[in-house]
Amino acid sequence: MKQEDWTQQLRDKLADYEESVPDDLWAGIEARLIEESGKRQSARTIPLWGRWAVAASLVGLLFGGGYLLWTNDSQSASIADASVETTKRKIPMKSENNDPSQTNKDEVKTDEISIQDLVSDSEPSTAQETPTQPESPQTFVQPDAPQPQAEPERTPKPETTLPEQRETEKVIRELDAKIAEAKRRKHQSTSFSLFASNDLGSWSNRNGVLMSPNQLANYDYSLIQASTRQVEQVYLYNYEERQKHYQPISFGLTVKIPISSRISLSSGIVYTRLRSDFTNIVNGYELEKQQTLYYLGIPLSAQYLLWGFKGLNVYATAGGQVDFCIKTKVVSNGTNIPYDKDRPQFSMQGALGLQYDIIPQLGIYAEPGVKYYFNNGSKVRNFFKDKPTNFNLQLGLRLNL
Amino acid sequence: MVETERQLLDAIYRGDRQALRRLYDRYSAYVMAISLRYIHDREDAKDVVQDSFVKILKSVATFDYRGEGSLKSWVAKVVMNQAIDWVTTHERMHLVIQRPAEMPEFIDEKPPDIQKIPPDILNGMIGRLPAGFRLVLNLHVFEKLSHREIAQRLGIKESSSASQFSRAKILLKKMIDDYLNSQGI
Numbered sequence: 208m209k210q211e212d213w214t215q216q217l218r219d220k221l222a223d224y225e226e227s228v229p230d231d232l233w234a235g236i237e238a239r240l241i242e243e244s245g246k247r248q249s250a251r252t253i254p255l256w257g258r259w260a261v262a263a264s265l266v267g268l269l270f271g272g273g274y275l276l277w278t279n280d281s282q283s284a285s286i287a288d289a290s291v292e293t294t295k296r297k298i299p300m301k302s303e304n305n306d307p308s309q310t311n312k313d314e315v316k317t318d319e320i321s322i323q324d325l326v327s328d329s330e331p332s333t334a335q336e337t338p339t340q341p342e343s344p345q346t347f348v349q350p351d352a353p354q355p356q357a358e359p360e361r362t363p364k365p366e367t368t369l370p371e372q373r374e375t376e377k378v379i380r381e382l383d384a385k386i387a388e389a390k391r392r393k394h395q396s397t398s399f400s401l402f403a404s405n406d407l408g409s410w411s412n413r414n415g416v417l418m419s420p421n422q423l424a425n426y427d428y429s430l431i432q433a434s435t436r437q438v439e440q441v442y443l444y445n446y447e448e449r450q451k452h453y454q455p456i457s458f459g460l461t462v463k464i465p466i467s468s469r470i471s472l473s474s475g476i477v478y479t480r481l482r483s484d485f486t487n488i489v490n491g492y493e494l495e496k497q498q499t500l501y502y503l504g505i506p507l508s509a510q511y512l513l514w515g516f517k518g519l520n521v522y523a524t525a526g527g528q529v530d531f532c533i534k535t536k537v538v539s540n541g542t543n544i545p546y547d548k549d550r551p552q553f554s555m556q557g558a559l560g561l562q563y564d565i566i567p568q569l570g571i572y573a574e575p576g577v578k579y580y581f582n583n584g585s586k587v588r589n590f591f592k593d594k595p596t597n598f599n600l601q602l603g604l605r606l607n608l
Numbered sequence: 609m610v611e612t613e614r615q616l617l618d619a620i621y622r623g624d625r626q627a628l629r630r631l632y633d634r635y636s637a638y639v640m641a642i643s644l645r646y647i648h649d650r651e652d653a654k655d656v657v658q659d660s661f662v663k664i665l666k667s668v669a670t671f672d673y674r675g676e677g678s679l680k681s682w683v684a685k686v687v688m689n690q691a692i693d694w695v696t697t698h699e700r701m702h703l704v705i706q707r708p709a710e711m712p713e714f715i716d717e718k719p720p721d722i723q724k725i726p727p728d729i730l731n732g733m734i735g736r737l738p739a740g741f742r743l744v745l746n747l748h749v750f751e752k753l754s755h756r757e758i759a760q761r762l763g764i765k766e767s768s769s770a771s772q773f774s775r776a777k778i779l780l781k782k783m784i785d786d787y788l789n790s791q792g793i
Contacts, residue, residue, distance in 0.1 A: 213719035213720060213722060213777075213781075214745075214748075214749045214777065216719075216722045216723070217722055217730070217749055218749050218750055220722055220723070220727060220730065221641070221645070221727055221730060221731055221734075221750070222750075223638065224638075224641045224727045224728075224731055225637035225638050225640070225641050226637055226640040226641040226644055226728070226731070227637065227640070228636045228637050228640045228654075228657070229654055232636065232654060232657065232658055232661075233629065233632055233636075235658050236632065236658050236661045236662055236665070239658060239659075239662045240662055240665060240666065493625070
């Protein structure tokens with residue numbers, strides 16, 4: 208038949224025809240071999256030491272915090288003495304007959320107090336916060352220092368009989384109230400943070416790979432001759448995969464803006480580096496891949512001050528973060544493989560924060576918390592997908608402005 | 609000396625790191641041509657080849673060797689299956705009921721002069737046929753499947769396969785003739 212003839216010619220002409228193949232195709236195949244095999248991993252083993260590391264970190268933090276708490280008093284007293292001069296300069300107005308040094312050593316950090324503040328409002332609502340009680344033997348050296356509002360206000364001192372002394376007392380009380388308030392505000396002043404953080408632990412696993420029925424279904428061998436059908440049976444003999452996800456390491460710069468006396472919002476920019484190693488053994492052919500992902504993230508979180516005493520604050524923080532993958536570096540058996548960037552990674556986090564102000568302007572803080580990474584649906588395998596929920600520890604410096 | 613398929617497979621079984629790469633080097637251009645016959649877009653065709661080789665390299669260790677050439681035909685079949693799946697999921701495979709605009713009104717019985725057309729042009733022409741035509745023509749001509757087998761594979765009626773094929777030939781012939789005319793051949 209004529210038509211059969213020309214289709215026969217067509218087949219003959221194109222039977223062994225070859226088309227050029229793009230140069231990067233092999234690299235893509237190699238990368239995919241590694242990537243595809245990872246999808247089949249089923250059981251994920253979290254090493255026991257990882258949990259111990261988390262537990263140990265938390266215990267360490269607890270003790271560390273406790274230590275700071277215990278040692279806080281003497282340290283802050285000495286810091287206060289060092290900055291008495293500042294106080295003298297800042298609150299001279301009504302205190303001619305008050306030696307500022309008698310007010311309280313700690314409040315001298317309240318360099319934010321303005322004259323208007325001192326005059327306008329005298330509500331000592333935060334009295335219990337005012338660290339006016341003598342904290343150490345040194346403060347008792349000045350016994351005639353008027354006791355401010357830490358004591359109930361109307362408890363008169365036996366010796367305060369003279370009107371001017373009363374007046375003095377009143378001024379001091381007002382002063383203390385202001386100081387306490389200002390101190391509160393100091394905690395909530397705008398601050399900048401520079402921090403490093405990491406999720407705790409790195410994870411590794413090693414799996415033999417079995418062929419699943421689902422996987423088989425992906426392979427349409429219906430047209431393959433019967434002789435080759437037994438492909439379905441054995442499949443992943445001599446096949447193994449190992450992967451290791453290193454803990455993410457982040458550095459960030461954030462700014463914290465107070466909303467009220469206790470609540471503040473913070474945001475900024477965070478740089479994260481994520482490293483994973485993959486080793487696949489396919490028929491004894493070892494494919495190694497080192498993947499490093501770089502992210503720039505924008506966090507947004509709210510802080511609530513739970514408790515503050517002198518330079519030490521305990522606060523709760525919760526928020527979210529979006530990380531944009533800015534660079535992907537994949538090295539396979541020594542060669543760079545072009546790789547797509549990961550999609551934006553959303554996460555949310557809750558943490559307990561502990562901050563200690565070394566000097567009024569500068570504090571150190573630690574935020575142990577839990578972070579959850581949402582699955583961004585990309586094919587990129589990384590720590591975030593293998594361990595979506597993670598303990599996280601952030602350590603940083605906070606600059607209080 | 610050219611490495612035989614048997615030798616290549618033996619090297620793969622021995623865990624020769626380079627043997628998988630040699631398998632790829634040996635057949636990638638051949639299957640790229642097949643892929644382009646099913647999928648006109650070069651990027652998509654490349655993706656199909658890539659997906660296919662991922663499957664091939666993962667399962668080659670269990671490939672049942674049946675003599676020289678069996679490896680090549682197996683590789684080709686994996687690519688073909690992958691390409692068919694791609695077409696059926698990415699293109700609306702409308703079996704052309706109505707006559708496409710470029711379909712000639714009447715049939716010229718004279719066979720097209722295939723030998724005068726460069727193979728890349730011819731290969732590309734097949735890739736540009738409407739999806740239904742393209743699949744049936746590829747399967748019938750190059751895979752030598754009967755219309756019954758094609759019907760089973762594509763989930764269509766046997767009669768549809770036959771009619772798609774005859775229309776595919778008409779359209780392809782017209783494309784070939786048009787090309788030759790445009791080249792003044």
